[in-house]
Amino acid sequence: MQLDQISVNTIRFLSVDAVQKAESGHPGLPLGAAPMAYVLWTRFLQHNPSNPRWFNRDRFVLSAGHGSMLLYSLLHLTGYDLPMEEIKQFRQWGSRTPGHPERGVTPGVDVATGPLGQGFGNGIGMAIAEGYLAARYNRPEFEIINHFTYALVSDGDLMEGVAAEAASLAGHLKLGKLIYLYDDNHITLSSATPVTFTEDQAQRFGAYGWHTQSIEDGNDLEAIERAIHAAQQETERPSLILVRTHIGYGSPNKQDTSAAHGSPLGPEEVKLTKQNLGWPVEPLFFVPEEVKLHFHKALDQGKHLEDEWNSKFEAYTKEYPESAAELNRLMTGQFPHNLEKDIPPFPTDDKGIATRVASGKVMQYFSPLLPGFIGGSADLNTSTHTELKDQGNFENPATAIGDLQGSAKGVWSYAGRNLQFGVREHGMAAISNGLAAHGGIIPFCSTFLTFSDYM
Ligand SMILES: Cc1ncc(C[n+]2csc(CCOP(=O)(O)OP(=O)(O)O)c2C)c(N)n1
Structure with a gap:
């Protein structure tokens, strides 16, 4: 089996084993969406696992927060401070791996997701923030703020009204650095989407002013890579990449059914799924050495990216000291010293002021x-x-x-x-x-x- 495929399966089965150990959670999404997440995280995402707060990192939102084990597997494998013990403690009280991602609990998680549709809107806020800061602070030769915002969104995310509102605004604003991958698996918690959700999503998003691409086979890593690349080239429209996936991929008895959505597969089905995809049944939580090394490249790459950015920011500071000082205040969340000094008094009168x-x-x-x-x-x-x-x-x-x-x-x-x-x-x-x-x-x-x- 090729390294790419072994890596995708590592993500899948770390997630499945964690859900099975916890005896609760959502194995279906990680099984189906692992390939697109793998391509994004190993071939595109600019981040520094040693410093999850590096300011110019690409942002990633798992809007379908119930698929949290997918994100935890990625964070663990790429070298964030999320050791294997935390993966084994999935959904346990006090762990850094709660059922749904929480900002402030898990390094690398920027927004809490779980209520479907919210992450979809949060990502648009992140892209607006990037656009504003880039427009205000970048100078010729100094692209200090320059990153993409990615999200993985699901059927439920697209069904929620909040996504329609936010997508409409994102299209109007032409947020070209926003790239969403849609886990188009035709299944939700309790039904198949033909029961409830039948409009043409590519046409719908096209009408909002988004650039859309469709991938027929969610396991086709090269097609996913090409699509993300094309989405990056599209600078005038947000991108939605509709990836046809299969919930619970590989599970002989549960793939393409709601049964794979939000319950552990069960010990017997876990075994069958591993056998079906050519994965050793044991040890549990298996990470082959070559996969570990492969994902850990993100550590060196991330350090290099941040170092490069720091040097650029230093040169920018020399060239544009005032802008750099201002941006630095924003990045570190500081107020100007004299903020309260001259607030004008508001005279009172009998009527008062609204x-x-x-x-x-x-x-x-x-x-x-x-x-x-x-x-x-x-x-x-x-x-x-x-x-x-x-x-x-x-x-x-x-x-x-x-x-x-x-x-x-x-x-x-x-x-x-x-x-x-x-x-x-x-x-x-x-x-x-x-x-x-x-x-x-x-x-x-x-x-x-x-x-x-x-x-
Ligand atoms: C606002 C909101 N309503 C309801 C739920 C409960 N819920 C969790 S997942 C889900 C449906 C999931 O379907 P989909 O988004 O397609 O995810 P998949 O089944 O592919 O994992 C629902 C209704 C929720 N998380 N958020």
């Missing part, structure tokens, strides 16, 4: 001092008083058509700081969480309090 009016005034004061402060409302700027005056619109420059009603004064580009979410509260909330998770950004969003139920 909280939204007061908030709007304070925001105008803060906004020039906090370049990482960006956001907007779900089409309620005139009511929530959340337009940042003269700070421009976060938009693709190619769509500029003059002085449009509702647009803020200032630039119409990715350097704009007013994010017009449109009437999309769910999307706004998920995107804002993604903006925060990216780092460098202090997002705000607003709507009427009663609509916060939708967020």
Whole structure:
């Protein structure tokens, strides 16, 4: 068996063994989606397992968070601080491998996922953050901020309304560095998708302004590589790669059924699946030595990438000291020293001041001092008083058509700081969480309090 295939199977069976040991979890997604995850993580993803917080890393979101063992296997194999003991402790109290990924618990996990659709929106927030910081801080010859945002999304993710809102906005904004892989396996928790979900997804996303590609065979590593490469070349549209996979791939009695979705395969079926895919039944949690070495290349590569970036940032600091100091503050989450010093007093009177009016005034004061402060409302700027005056619109420059009603004064580009979410509260909330998770950004969003139920 070729190294690629052995590596894919290592991801599969680490995941299956962990779920079986825990006697709970989701083996179906890792079995089907391991090949695309393998290609992405070993041939494209720019990251540094020794420093999960390296600022210019590519972002990866496992939006279908129930498939968490897929992510944990990848993190373990590529050398993140997630040792085998943690894999063996999957879903146990106090472990770093909870049932669904949690930011702050597992190194390399940027957002908590599990509620389907949320990760889909979070990734769009991350791509917006990247676009904004790149537009504001990059200079000719200094692409300090330059990374992709990837996500693995599932049927359930695409069904959720929040994904529709966020995808529509991402298409409008032409977020070309957003690349989503769709685990198109035709099965959900309790049914096959022909029961509930039959529109043409490529056409649907095409209509949102996305670039779409379809791969017929989710095990075809070269086709996946070609598609991700083509998605990277597409700079004016977000990409959705629809990969036809099979849930529970390789399981003789459970593949292509909901039974593979959210329950352990069972000891006998685990054995049959391993035999079917030419994998040793024992030892459990088997990682062949050559696979370990192969994945561990990410450690050296990651260190090299970050070192290179640090040198570039040093040269940038010499050339553009003010911008570098500002960006450094954003990356490390620091406020300017004098932030509170000159906040103007608000005189009181009998009637008082509406909280939204007061908030709007304070925001105008803060906004020039906090370049990482960006956001907007779900089409309620005139009511929530959340337009940042003269700070421009976060938009693709190619769509500029003059002085449009509702647009803020200032630039119409990715350097704009007013994010017009449109009437999309769910999307706004998920995107804002993604903006925060990216780092460098202090997002705000607003709507009427009663609509916060939708967020
Ligand atoms: C918002 C939300 N609703 C319901 C669920 C419960 N749930 C978990 S997975 C799932 C369906 C999964 O189908 P799919 O996304 O296709 O994943 P796959 O079966 O391919 O693993 C559901 C309904 C959830 N996680 N989030």
